[in-house]
Amino acid sequence: MEFMDVLKKRRAVREYTDARIEAVTVEQIIKAATLAPSAVNEQPWAFAALLDRKRIDEYGRRAKSWLLENFSQTGYDESLREMLVDPSYALFYHAPALVLVLAKRAGRQAAEDCCLAAENLLLAAREEGIGSCWIGMARPWLNLPEIKKELGLPEECEVVAPIVLGFAKTWPEPSVRSAPEIYWLG
Numbered sequence: 783m784e785f786m787d788v789l790k791k792r793r794a795v796r797e798y799t800d801a802r803i804e805a806v807t808v809e810q811i812i813k814a815a816t817l818a819p820s821a822v823n824e825q826p827w828a829f830a831a832l833l834d835r836k837r838i839d840e841y842g843r844r845a846k847s848w849l850l851e852n853f854s855q856t857g858y859d860e861s862l863r864e865m866l867v868d869p870s871y872a873l874f875y876h877a878p879a880l881v882l883v884l885a886k887r888a889g890r891q892a893a894e895d896c897c898l899a900a901e902n903l904l905l906a907a908r909e910e911g912i913g914s915c916w917i918g919m920a921r922p923w924l925n926l927p928e929i930k931k932e933l934g935l936p937e938e939c940e941v942v943a944p945i946v947l948g949f950a951k952t953w954p955e956p957s958v959r960s961a962p963e964i965y966w967l968g
Contacts, residue, residue, distance in 0.1 A: 788909050790956065795913025796875045798948030803879045805833060807910060808947065812881065814906030818898035821891035827899045830882040830935060838880045838946070842873035845923035849873075856922050866919075873920060877946035882924065884939040893942050900943035913950035920944040 783791070812829050820826060832838055849856065850866050865871050874880060883900045885892040900916065907914040923929060924941040931937070 783909055788905050791953070792905055792908040793913070793950075793954040793956070794915045795948070795950040795954065796915055797951040798875060798877050798913060798946075799951055801878070801949045803833060803912065803947055803949070805831075807912070808833065808879055808881065811903055811906045811910060811912070811947070815883065815899040815903035818895070818902045820895035820898065824889060824892070824895065826886050826889055826892040827896050828884040828886050828936075828939060830884060830933065832880045833878065835876065835878045838874050838878070839872065839876060841880075842920075845920050846871070846873045848923045848926075849919060852922070856919075858919065862919065874917060874946050875915060875948075877915070877948040879947040881945045881947060882935075882941050883943035883945065884935065885942050886936075886939055888938075888940065893940070896942035900945060903943075903945060907947055911949070912947050913953070915946050917944045917946060 808831050812831070815829070816825065816827070818827075832841075846866055849858075850863070853863055853866070866873075881903065883896050883903065885896045904914050904916065921941055921944060924933075924944055927937060930939070930941075935941070
């Protein structure tokens with residue numbers, strides 16, 4: 783796929799087939815993520831991957847429950863609570879793979895650099911024919927000290943981008959994009 787096609791065809795996928803994703807494919811996608819630029823080339827990222835749909839679903843149920851109990855502390859818009867109270871809503875969309883983009887330390891620009899890596903990951907997944915969705919609502923739960931310990935994540939790491947991966951049942955249609963708002967300086 784040409785680069786502009788990858789950009790135009792990347793979509794948040796929320797319905798996945800039952801097909802597994804091979805570890806080698808996830809490794810390739812993560813390697814593409816590490817090609818992202820970073821401030822002073824610090825490369826402050828690390829990655830955690832899980833290729834077990836049942837465990838991912840269980841973590842999703844637990845995170846959803848925690849979010850509902852602690853919603854007022856999250857700062858999320860009240861409209862998101864409506865999704866969470868729906869019994870059929872699965873936070874990780876029954877995806878077969880979960881990749882966490884982690885900031886290894888709270889250095890200058892670390893979170894921003896990890897977001898750049900996450901974007902590379904999303905684009906690389908699409909180029910491989912794999913759907914993805916960034917699950918931002920899972921971050922508060924994943925960053926709880928007891929959850930990081932349970933998952934085996936270093937306590938100094940911050941989960942910046944929880945991303946699910948899987949083969950799309952169908953690719954969503956492109957959404958309409960607004961024309962860029964440009965302020966020419968000078």
